Amino acid sequence: MKSICIIKPDDWHLHLRSGEAMRSVVGMSAAQMGRAIVMPNLTPPVKSAVQARAYHDEIVRALPEGSVFKPLMVLYLTDNTSALDIQEAVEASEVYAAKLYPAGATTNSESGVTDVSHIYPALEAMQKAGMPLLLHGEVTDPEVDVFDREAVFIDTTLSQIVKDFPGLKIVLEHITTKDAADYVASAPKNVAATITPHHLLVNRNHMLVGGIKPHYYCLPILKRKQPHQNALLAAATSADPKFFLGTDSAPHDKHAKESACGCAGIFSAHAAIELYAMAFDGVGAIERLEGFASKFGPDFYGLSRNSEIITLEKQSWTVPESYDFAGSEVQPFFSGDEITWRMQPC
Numbered sequence: 001m002k003s004i005c006i007i008k009p010d011d012w013h014l015h016l017r018s019g020e021a022m023r024s025v026v027g028m029s030a031a032q033m034g035r036a037i038v039m040p041n042l043t044p045p046v047k048s049a050v051q052a053r054a055y056h057d058e059i060v061r062a063l064p065e066g067s068v069f070k071p072l073m074v075l076y077l078t079d080n081t082s083a084l085d086i087q088e089a090v091e092a093s094e095v096y097a098a099k100l101y102p103a104g105a106t107t108n109s110e111s112g113v114t115d116v117s118h119i120y121p122a123l124e125a126m127q128k129a130g131m132p133l134l135l136h137g138e139v140t141d142p143e144v145d146v147f148d149r150e151a152v153f154i155d156t157t158l159s160q161i162v163k164d165f166p167g168l169k170i171v172l173e174h175i176t177t178k179d180a181a182d183y184v185a186s187a188p189k190n191v192a193a194t195i196t197p198h199h200l201l202v203n204r205n206h207m208l209v210g211g212i213k214p215h216y217y218c219l220p221i222l223k224r225k226q227p228h229q230n231a232l233l234a235a236a237t238s239a240d241p242k243f244f245l246g247t248d249s250a251p252h253d254k255h256a257k258e259s260a261c262g263c264a265g266i267f268s269a270h271a272a273i274e275l276y277a278m279a280f281d282g283v284g285a286i287e288r289l290e291g292f293a294s295k296f297g298p299d300f301y302g303l304s305r306n307s308e309i310i311t312l313e314k315q316s317w318t319v320p321e322s323y324d325f326a327g328s329e330v331q332p333f334f335s336g337d338e339i340t341w342r343m344q345p346c
């Protein structure tokens with residue numbers, strides 16, 4: 001049986017939620033990942049260093065006995081985030097980045113930024129302190145087609161930020177288009193991107209052919225296989241250190257997704273590294289997985305790589321139909337389907 005050993009990965013984009021929901025899912029990420037950049041789009045959002053520390057402590061208290069998983073906290077930027085808020089976040093040992101959600105772009109982004117000019121003092125402070133800016137890279141203009149919102153964001157907002165803040169570390173999160181992959185590959189080295197397992201493994205046909213499949217609905221929305229999914233596979237397996245692992249695992253109650261107005265988000269924490277292994281193996285690039293999953297992320301953030309090793313075996317298993325989620329259910333990515341790689345317990 002084919003097996004590989006890699007440095008323990010990290011998840012550079014993860015939604016853990018809070019309370020009972022968080023306690024239902026955090027163990028799955030902790031079983032696979034050394035660290036995770038934990039998204040701040042709670043209700044209410046994590047807007048200050050004090051709130052970030054409280055959320056950090058809540059997560060740590062929920063970890064299984066003996067777990068060494070480290071949550072890396074993120075500040076949620078609003079129109080009112082000041083340079084002082086950033087300074088306080090920089091001084092808080094739990095906070096590693098700040099996140100720009102264009103207001104209204106995605107789940108719990110209502111308090112996000114309405115115009116980036118409002119946060120220029122905060123971005124100035126981040127650039128000075130070396131704190132990365134994480135982006136949900138989509139415009140919200142109702143005139144712009146939902147499939148084009150990432151490309152338009154790059155042409156308008158992102159290219160302007162890159163020009164105005166040449167020393168700011170920027171991560172374009174969960175990229176979904178060839179436009180994004182090409183832009184990041186040719187941008188200066190302070191600009192990187194995360195790629196999700198679902199954008200590598202599926203495309204909009206999975207969501208829309210044969211009936212609407214709400215569990216494939218996420219933002220940015222799944223795109224075409226050619227050129228977009230193929231471009232993401234090429235970028236992830238290119239060994240270019242600008243592209244690294246970020247699952248965007250985003251659990252929602254099954255019933256909130258199976259609705260006349262279903263919410264956006266795909267849950268993948270149950271099998272994150274195995275899903276990536278399957279995607280890489282599918283294009284004959286399993287030997288490139290370790291760089292993407294375990295090296296390029298910490299290198300970009302200026303952190304050390306994990307010292308533990310994990311083993312992955314080529315072995316099929318069937319994903320459960322659902323997992324418990326705060327007394328209800330969450331339907332995982334690939335539910336009821338086979339995954340061809342499996343992480344072995346250490």
Ligand code: NCD
Nearest residue numbers: 015106107218219250264265
């Ligand atoms: C995320 C969520 O549910 O919090 N949903 C999603 O579709 N990706 C928010 C986000 O990352 O945009």
Ligand code: ZN
Nearest residue numbers: 106136219220
């Ligand atoms: Zn997002």
Ligand code: ZN
Nearest residue numbers: 015039248250
């Ligand atoms: Zn996300």
